[in-house]
Amino acid sequence: MKYNIFLELSSIPFDVILCIFFWYKYRDKTKINREFRALSLLVLIGTIVDVIDGVCISYDGMIHPWIMYVVNTMDYVFATWGSYQFVKYVTAYARNEWRNTAGAVINKTAFFIYFALLIQNFFTGTVYRYNAAGHFVPGDFFNIVVYIYPLYFIVFGGIYILSHSEKYAFGMKVSLFVTFVFMVGLYAYQMLVDKYLLVTFFAASAALFTMFLTLETPDYSKLMRTMEELSISKRELEASGIRAAEMSRAKSRFLAQMSNEIRTPVNAIMGYSNLILADTGEDSTREYTQRVKISAKRLLLFFENVLNFVSEEDNNSARRLPSMAELIEKTDEQSFLDDVGTSAHKAVSGASKIRILVVDDAEMNIDLMVRMLRPMGFTVDTATNGKQAILQIRKFHYDLIFMDHLMPVMDGVTALSQLREEKLCEDTPVIMLTANAITGEEEKYLKKGFAAYLTKPFTESSIRDILKRFLPIPESGWNEEADITEWEALQEKLPTVRVADARKHLLHDIALYRQLLFAFAENDVSTELSAAIRKGDYVVCKALIREQRDCAVFLGAESLVKKADRLEALLKKSEFELMRERIGSFVAEKNLLADQIRMIGEDGE
Amino acid sequence: MSKKILVVDDSAVETMYFKGFAGKIDDVTFEYAGSHEAAIRLCGQEKFDLILIDECMPEGDAFGLLAAIREIDDLNKSTPALVMGSAADFSEDEYLEKTGFVNYLEKPVDFYMLKAAISMYA
Numbered sequence: 001m002k003y004n005i006f007l008e009l010s011s012i013p014f015d016v017i018l019c020i021f022f023w024y025k026y027r028d029k030t031k032i033n034r035e036f037r038a039l040s041l042l043v044l045i046g047t048i049v050d051v052i053d054g055v056c057i058s059y060d061g062m063i064h065p066w067i068m069y070v071v072n073t074m075d076y077v078f079a080t081w082g083s084y085q086f087v088k089y090v091t092a093y094a095r096n097e098w099r100n101t102a103g104a105v106i107n108k109t110a111f112f113i114y115f116a117l118l119i120q121n122f123f124t125g126t127v128y129r130y131n132a133a134g135h136f137v138p139g140d141f142f143n144i145v146v147y148i149y150p151l152y153f154i155v156f157g158g159i160y161i162l163s164h165s166e167k168y169a170f171g172m173k174v175s176l177f178v179t180f181v182f183m184v185g186l187y188a189y190q191m192l193v194d195k196y197l198l199v200t201f202f203a204a205s206a207a208l209f210t211m212f213l214t215l216e217t218p219d220y221s222k223l224m225r226t227m228e229e230l231s232i233s234k235r236e237l238e239a240s241g242i243r244a245a246e247m248s249r250a251k252s253r254f255l256a257q258m259s260n261e262i263r264t265p266v267n268a269i270m271g272y273s274n275l276i277l278a279d280t281g282e283d284s285t286r287e288y289t290q291r292v293k294i295s296a297k298r299l300l301l302f303f304e305n306v307l308n309f310v311s312e313e314d315n316n317s318a319r320r321l322p323s324m325a326e327l328i329e330k331t332d333e334q335s336f337l338d339d340v341g342t343s344a345h346k347a348v349s350g351a352s353k354i355r356i357l358v359v360d361d362a363e364m365n366i367d368l369m370v371r372m373l374r375p376m377g378f379t380v381d382t383a384t385n386g387k388q389a390i391l392q393i394r395k396f397h398y399d400l401i402f403m404d405h406l407m408p409v410m411d412g413v414t415a416l417s418q419l420r421e422e423k424l425c426e427d428t429p430v431i432m433l434t435a436n437a438i439t440g441e442e443e444k445y446l447k448k449g450f451a452a453y454l455t456k457p458f459t460e461s462s463i464r465d466i467l468k469r470f471l472p473i474p475e476s477g478w479n480e481e482a483d484i485t486e487w488e489a490l491q492e493k494l495p496t497v498r499v500a501d502a503r504k505h506l507l508h509d510i511a512l513y514r515q516l517l518f519a520f521a522e523n524d525v526s527t528e529l530s531a532a533i534r535k536g537d538y539v540v541c542k543a544l545i546r547e548q549r550d551c552a553v554f555l556g557a558e559s560l561v562k563k564a565d566r567l568e569a570l571l572k573k574s575e576f577e578l579m580r581e582r583i584g585s586f587v588a589e590k591n592l593l594a595d596q597i598r599m600i601g602e603d604g605e
Numbered sequence: 606m607s608k609k610i611l612v613v614d615d616s617a618v619e620t621m622y623f624k625g626f627a628g629k630i631d632d633v634t635f636e637y638a639g640s641h642e643a644a645i646r647l648c649g650q651e652k653f654d655l656i657l658i659d660e661c662m663p664e665g666d667a668f669g670l671l672a673a674i675r676e677i678d679d680l681n682k683s684t685p686a687l688v689m690g691s692a693a694d695f696s697e698d699e700y701l702e703k704t705g706f707v708n709y710l711e712k713p714v715d716f717y718m719l720k721a722a723i724s725m726y727a
Contacts, residue, residue, distance in 0.1 A: 544663070546660075546690070551616070
């Protein structure tokens with residue numbers, strides 16, 4: 001045999017094993033793996049073709065020249081293709097940076113020209129040809145096609161590695177260097193020393209093996225992927241943590257709002273029910289109102305249970321939702337039955353000197369507070385938001401302030417902090433009127449500087465407890481049984497007057513009542529009246545009587561009102577004679593009352 | 606802007622009563638006229654959001670005063686006016702229709718009725 005094929009023949013099974021191993025083990029679809037698999041396959045095929053070619057050339061006389069042409073050409077193609085693939089494998093480490101550079105384009109073009117050269121060889125024989133005797137004759141391009149092309153790509157790969165050495169691990173660089181030396185060395189050996197020793201693909205197979213030793217293992221790339229996934233899920237976890245915190249904040253805001261929306265109307269229902277219970281004398285009204293009140297309370301407790309359940313859910317997510325029946329069951333009906341409307345408003349002695357501010361955006365709540373506090377004798381002012389409250393506090397000194405939490409324009413917490421900042425009313429206790437009954441939320445108000453908090457719905461007794469705690473009123477002032485209030489004292493001295501009626505008209509302002517009583521006593525109309533009657537001026541007469549009557553109404557002087565009404569009726573019927581006769585008794589009654597009033601004044605001094 | 610309300614009543618005691626709780630209504634300024642003459646003078650000077658007139662005064666009835674106020678000039682031509690007096694006198698809508706009062710307030714004026722009237726008409 002002309003060629004020594006045994007070196008390459010022995011590398012064929014070795015390449016086969018290597019290929020099979022790659023194909024089954026390195027299944028990852030990374031670019032490097034793909035290029036390496038292609039390289040190993042090309043080396044295998046190239047080796048096989050080279051061996052066949054060596055055998056064919058050895059027997060060239062016996063084989064048809066066309067077959068020789070094909071096998072030879074194939075042999076050159078695989079040699080160059082293999083080295084081109086080596087460049088592709090090396091540059092795969094540079095990932096996308098290499099793709100569209102000038103070097104890549106030049107390589108592709110050179111590879112394309114190579115094919116063109118081989119194809120034109122079939123017609124021109126410029127690379128090689130077979131003479132008439134069937135012998136191999138090299139052409140002008142022979143050395144370029146067979147030696148320069150593969151060497152160019154291999155050298156190119158080596159230079160690329162050197163110029164991009166930061167991209168290759170140390171072991172990788174060593175193996176590629178060894179490959180490079182091996183390839184170039186053996187190529188040179190075949191070219192210069194022993195033309196008939198087939199050694200190039202043996203070198204390629206050995207190089208392939210060296211490279212394989214430093215190739216990234218599938219485990220490594222799997223590990224990389226897992227790491228990547230881990231870092232993604234870590235980021236996701238952080239993001240969902242932030243979202244959860246936001247949700248939790250939104251939830252507590254929502255719960256506070258819900259609590260407010262429910263408690264405010266229920267507070268009004270219960271408060272007005274209490275007022276009806278205190279005022280009404282009818283048993284059926286009392287009973288119906290009590291039912292209304294119990295239902296309101298039941299509704300409130302139900303919602304409270306729901307809201308508390310929802311708010312506690314944060315801490316213990318595994319809890320089972322309670323059924324409606326359970327929630328209702330928790331609201332024990334027996335517990336409201338003892339809380340029947342408080343007795344009629346009792347005045348507090350010394351209250352008239354005390355000024356209280358009520359701040360709430362719900363008008364009905366303000367109204368309820370006013371209706372509770374004024375009868376006790378306090379001077380009460382109101383404001384519908386924090387800003388108004390501050391304006392009001394700049395005008396007057398207050399002994400106590402009731403402040404709602406959620407209000408438009410400025411809420412209660414902000415208003416308090418502004419008050420403290422401006423050092424307004426530093427000694428005045430500010431009571432938070434909150435509708436937020438979520439367990440645990442209330443203590444926060446105390447930390448914010450509120451003296452106490454009152455959860456809606458408030459009752460007269462809970463307000464009283466707060467007043468007792470924070471107002472400078474001696475114990476005796478609150479003792480309704482022992483202390484005869486100023487109103488009752490007045491009633492004793494004015495037996496013909498219904499003081500209770502006056503209290504209602506005058507909004508329980510006893511100072512105003514005294515003032516009006518004295519003014520009424522001093523307003524002596526008897527001379528004016530008799531003068532008008534004498535002149536027959538009944539318009540003036542009617543006006544005077546009407547004035548006396550209207551005053552008598554708000555002072556509670558019932559019998560005087562009746563007398564005035566009778567006089568007016570006579571006036572209307574033009575029975576002037578009868579009127580003249582009766583006017584004396586009216587004047588006498590008025591004078592008697594005036595005397596009684598003057599007596600109070602003297603007692604008071 | 607607080608609302609301005611004119612109260613016309615000759616009785617000093619009743620005016621005192623009125624003042625006693627008028628101070629408890631927010632955002633409202635009250636001015637008082639003790640006679641028709643004072644009422645007409647005040648109405649010529651400023652515009653009111655609401656006028657309350659005592660029905661029965663020695664100088665005459667509220668209707669006459671209201672007509673005079675409407676006559677003098679433009680300031681209070683369309684200001685709503687309420688008459689204060691005995692409910693029996695106004696029980697028929699006819700009276701209000703004839704006189705141009707938007708409604709009546711029963712005397713003695715109740716605090717809550719007054720508040721309601723102010724929020725309704727002023």
